[in-house]
Amino acid sequence: MSVFNPYGKISEVRAFAIGAAAVFCAATIGYFANALMLSPLKIISGLNVAYPVFLIAQFLIWLVPALIFYALGKLLSPSHIRLVDVFSFTAFAQVPLVFAMAFFLPPCAGEILNPLNILNESYLMQTSAAIGLMLAAASLIPLIFGLVWLFNAVKVSANLKGARLWGTYLTGLIGGDIAVRMLMVSLLSTSFAMSGLAASDANAGSSKTSDSPIAGRYEGVIKAPGQTLRYVVIVDYEDGEYFAYSEHPDEGGARLPIDKFSKKGSNVEFSTSQLGISFKGKVNRGATEISGTFSQNGLKIPLKLKKTEMKDEKGFELKGDGPMMSGKYSGDLRFPGQKLRFELYVEKNGDKYDIYTKSPDQGGGKMAVETFRQNGRDVMFAIPDIGVRFEGKADDSSDLVSGTFFQYSFKIPLKLKKD
Amino acid sequence: MCRMKAKKKLPSSCPSCDNALKIGELFCDKCETRVSGAFDLPSMLRLSASEQEFVMDFVKSSGSLKTMAVKLGLSYPTVRNLLDEIIEKLNAMESGK
Numbered sequence: 040m041s042v043f044n045p046y047g048k049i050s051e052v053r054a055f056a057i058g059a060a061a062v063f064c065a066a067t068i069g070y071f072a073n074a075l076m077l078s079p080l081k082i083i084s085g086l087n088v089a090y091p092v093f094l095i096a097q098f099l100i101w102l103v104p105a106l107i108f109y110a111l112g113k114l115l116s117p118s119h120i121r122l123v124d125v126f127s128f129t130a131f132a133q134v135p136l137v138f139a140m141a142f143f144l145p146p147c148a149g150e151i152l153n154p155l156n157i158l159n160e161s162y163l164m165q166t167s168a169a170i171g172l173m174l175a176a177a178s179l180i181p182l183i184f185g186l187v188w189l190f191n192a193v194k195v196s197a198n199l200k201g202a203r204l205w206g207t208y209l210t211g212l213i214g215g216d217i218a219v220r221m222l223m224v225s226l227l228s229t230s231f232a233m234s235g236l237a238a239s240d241a242n243a244g245s246s247k248t249s250d251s252p253i254a255g256r257y258e259g260v261i262k263a264p265g266q267t268l269r270y271v272v273i274v275d276y277e278d279g280e281y282f283a284y285s286e287h288p289d290e291g292g293a294r295l296p297i298d299k300f301s302k303k304g305s306n307v308e309f310s311t312s313q314l315g316i317s318f319k320g321k322v323n324r325g326a327t328e329i330s331g332t333f334s335q336n337g338l339k340i341p342l343k344l345k346k347t348e349m350k351d352e353k354g355f356e357l358k359g360d361g362p363m364m365s366g367k368y369s370g371d372l373r374f375p376g377q378k379l380r381f382e383l384y385v386e387k388n389g390d391k392y393d394i395y396t397k398s399p400d401q402g403g404g405k406m407a408v409e410t411f412r413q414n415g416r417d418v419m420f421a422i423p424d425i426g427v428r429f430e431g432k433a434d435d436s437s438d439l440v441s442g443t444f445f446q447y448s449f450k451i452p453l454k455l456k457k458d
Numbered sequence: 459m460c461r462m463k464a465k466k467k468l469p470s471s472c473p474s475c476d477n478a479l480k481i482g483e484l485f486c487d488k489c490e491t492r493v494s495g496a497f498d499l500p501s502m503l504r505l506s507a508s509e510q511e512f513v514m515d516f517v518k519s520s521g522s523l524k525t526m527a528v529k530l531g532l533s534y535p536t537v538r539n540l541l542d543e544i545i546e547k548l549n550a551m552e553s554g555k
Contacts, residue, residue, distance in 0.1 A: 046535070047536050048532055050533060051535075117546070195539065198538065
């Protein structure tokens with residue numbers, strides 16, 4: 040028995056037992072490393088799917104090529120080959136894959152499998168990327184052993200030589216690779232694995248979020264004494280860093296930066312010092328939910344944030360049968376203790392709109408409106424960066440718009456009249 | 459002093475040109491009769507010593523490859539493959555006649 044050909048003296052029962060154990064081990068290690076082996080030639084990471092998916096993948100990597108080897112062996116071999124020999128020896132060839140998968144246990148090794156990271160220059164400059172690359176390269180050694188053992192498994196169990204041996208081996212290896220990938224793609228798209236895929240699906244349509252497992256839009260409800268408020272956290276991951284901000288739909292749609300957002304394993308923490316807010320919790324395996332404790336100025340409330348689709352409300356849209364708003368509109372905002380003049384400008388240049396506000400009593404600087412919608416008589420505009428939102432109705436000529444002006448916790452009636 | 463008699467191996471091919479050897483003379487140990495001629499070596503005797511031993515063990519195992527595998531400490535497919543090689547060799551010898 041040589042290190043490259045262990046099949047001279049091993050019984051089929053022992054080979055089968057060790058091989059089956061290797062399949063379980065490789066699947067378990069892959070689960071904890073979050074590295075799914077689609078074939079000996081393809082490992083992907085970051086899917087966050089359930090454990091059975093890893094087990095099924097590992098079994099398919101063993102069974103599909105074994106079936107091909109057996110079928111071709113029956114056709115091409117001069118010997119009377121047995122199914123048990125082909126399957127048990129092919130199972131035994133999974134043993135080196137256990138060691139290959141172990142190299143992906145450190146998080147930096149899994150990250151290197153992400154194609155976005157490979158194309159990211161700033162990621163590649165990091166030490167973790169270098170370590171990840173070394174580990175991924177080192178995993179090739181047991182992987183090559185696995186391929187050599189598989190070759191000898193076919194050679195001995197099917198008693199093939201020369202061109203027949205190579206033809207059978209390559210057909211089983213490449214054909215098995217293709218078949219397993221197709222089967223796994225079908226499996227991954229079923230509801231069985233969907234809990235892990237919501238992260239990827241939610242990210243797919245967003246230009247702002249990356250493929251990081253926790254990027255996206257998370258929405259929950261804060262049930263404080265006397266009030267219930269919606270709370271939205273939008274997380275982005277770029278160049279190895281998290282960027283996040285919160286939105287407060289029931290408080291003027293205000294958008295506030297989150298000072299510190301961190302994720303270590305499944306532990307998530309973030310804070311907005313401006314509002315005295317902090318959160319500590321955990322993200323679930325599919326990154327579809329973050330659950331924990333929301334704290335604000337001593338008040339602690341359990342909070343569950345569920346992942347939702349990114350809402351892209353930016354832009355301007357004016358439609359309807361009657362005249363649309365255009366020109367300069369003025370009104371007065373009566374805050375407690377003061378009255379401030381407010382101006383809204385709706386200017387059209389060809390097909391494009393330039394919509395902005397000015398506050399003459401606060402320096403008169405121009406503040407661009409992020410979202411403006413007029414649908415017939417319904418009017419809405421928002422400047423989330425300063426927590427401003429307006430909802431109202433225009434008259435028939437769109438010369439007068441009456442509604443409510445929201446800014447953070449303020450709700451003020453506002454009439455805007457065209458100058 | 460008693461000397462152990464060295465076990466001789468029956469050569470099956472010519473040490474000079476590797477051609478198959480034939481039996482030229484047989485003799486009787488008891489009456490010293492000699493028979494000369496040109497006799498072909500039986501196919502079995504043209505196998506290597508290890509192959510002949512394998513065939514003997516196979517017969518003694520009642521033709522069970524499983525028993526052979528246990529006895530030789532080899533895997534079943536390895537034993538099967540050895541047998542198939544011997545079969546192939548014997549078939550080639552027979553077709554070469």
